[in-house]
Amino acid sequence: MRIDILTLFPEMFEPVIATSIIGRARAAGKIDIRCHHIRDYTLDKFSRTDDVPYGGGKGMLMQADPIYNCYKAVEMQLKEKPHTIYMSPKGRLLTQQRATELSRLQNICIVCGHYEGVDERVIEEIVDEELSIGDYVLTGGELPALVLADSVSRLCDGVLPDEICWQDESHGSDGLLEYPHYTRPNLWRGRSVPEVLTSGHHANINRWRREKSLYKTWLIRPDLLKSASLDENDMEYLKKLEDDEIPV
Numbered sequence: 095m096r097i098d099i100l101t102l103f104p105e106m107f108e109p110v111i112a113t114s115i116i117g118r119a120r121a122a123g124k125i126d127i128r129c130h131h132i133r134d135y136t137l138d139k140f141s142r143t144d145d146v147p148y149g150g151g152k153g154m155l156m157q158a159d160p161i162y163n164c165y166k167a168v169e170m171q172l173k174e175k176p177h178t179i180y181m182s183p184k185g186r187l188l189t190q191q192r193a194t195e196l197s198r199l200q201n202i203c204i205v206c207g208h209y210e211g212v213d214e215r216v217i218e219e220i221v222d223e224e225l226s227i228g229d230y231v232l233t234g235g236e237l238p239a240l241v242l243a244d245s246v247s248r249l250c251d252g253v254l255p256d257e258i259c260w261q262d263e264s265h266g267s268d269g270l271l272e273y274p275h276y277t278r279p280n281l282w283r284g285r286s287v288p289e290v291l292t293s294g295h296h297a298n299i300n301r302w303r304r305e306k307s308l309y310k311t312w313l314i315r316p317d318l319l320k321s322a323s324l325d326e327n328d329m330e331y332l333k334k335l336e337d338d339e340i341p342v
Contacts, residue, residue: 095197095250096126097243098168098176100161101206102143104129106236115254116247124252127243132156135163144209153210161205161216168203176201178222181235181242182211185224188242192225196242197249204242206235269322271315273306305331 099107107129111120119125136143137159144154169175177199186192196202205212205221217224227238247253276287290302308328311318312335319332334340 095199095247096128096172096176096201097247098172098201098203099127099129099206099239099243100132100164100168100203101129101236101239102132102156102208103206103234103236104131107240110240111243116244119247119250119253122252125247125250127247130164130168132160132164135167136160137163147210151210155210156208156212158213158216158219161212162219165203165205165220172201174201176203178203178205178220179242180205180207180212180217180221180224181226181238182207182224183226183229183231185226188225188227188245190245193242193245194249196246202246204235204239206239208234208236269318270307271310271318273303273310304328308332309335 101107107127111117111127116125116127120127133141133143136157142157143160144156147153147155165178177196179196179202181204225238225242227241232238276291280287280292288302290298293299304327308331311322312332324332331340
C-alpha cells in the first residue's frame with residue numbers, strides 16, 4: 095500500500111513513520127508512506143497558501159490551488175486517482191472497521207487542513223470522504239493523519255508478524271473491546287494473575303477471555319454490543335450481567 099500525505103508541516107511526520115513497527119515495515123518495503131509539502135505547489139511569490147475567508151471571520155483559510163496542485167502531482171505519479179481523505183472534526187468517526195476497509199486499497203491520499211480549515215471547493219473537487227479521530231478540534235490535520243496512517247498501515251500484509259496481532263486486540267474483528275492482559279511476575283503489589291490463565295486449560299482460558307471482553311464492552315462501550323458478533327453463550331452472559339447475577 096502507498097499512503098500520500100498532503101501537509102504544510104511534513105517535518106512532523108518523519109520522526110513517527112520512521113520508527114518502531116511502521117518504520118521497519120516502511121524500510122522493508124511493506125508499506126510506502128510519502129509526505130508532500132503543499133507550500134511547494136503555491137504560485138504565490140511569497141509562498142503563501144492561505145488567505146482571509148470570504149464573509150469575514152477570524153483566522154485564515156487554506157487556499158484551494160496549492161492543495162489541488164499538490165494532489166494532481168500525486169495523481170500523476172500514481173497514474174490513477176487515489177482514494178482521498180480529508181481529516182476533519184466534521185468527518186465521520188474513524189473506526190477499526192473503516193481502517194480495515196481502507197487497508198485493502200492500493201493507494202490513499204490524506205489531506206491535512208490547518209488554520210481555520212480549507213476552501214470547501216477543493217474538498218468538493220478531490221475528496222472522497224472526511225474522517226475524524228474524535229469530537230474535538232486540533233490545530234491541524236497532521237496528528238489525525240498520523241493516527242489514520244498508523245491504524246491502516248498496521249493492517250497491511252507483512253507489517254505485523256502475525257495476523258492474530260490485529261485480529262485479537264483492543265477493538266477486535268468481532269466488534270468487542272479486548273480482554274485484560276497479564277505477564278510476569280505472577281504477584282505484583284498484592285495483585286495476582288487470574289488463576290485460570292495459569293491453569294493450562296485452553297478452553298477455560300478462551301471462555302474467560304471472551305467473558306472479560308464482553309464485560310469490558312458492556313461496562314465501557316455498550317453501544318458496540320449492538321453490532322458485535324454474539325452467540326447464544328454471549329447473550330446469556332450479558333443477560334446475567336444486566337440482571338446482576340454475576341459478581342463484577
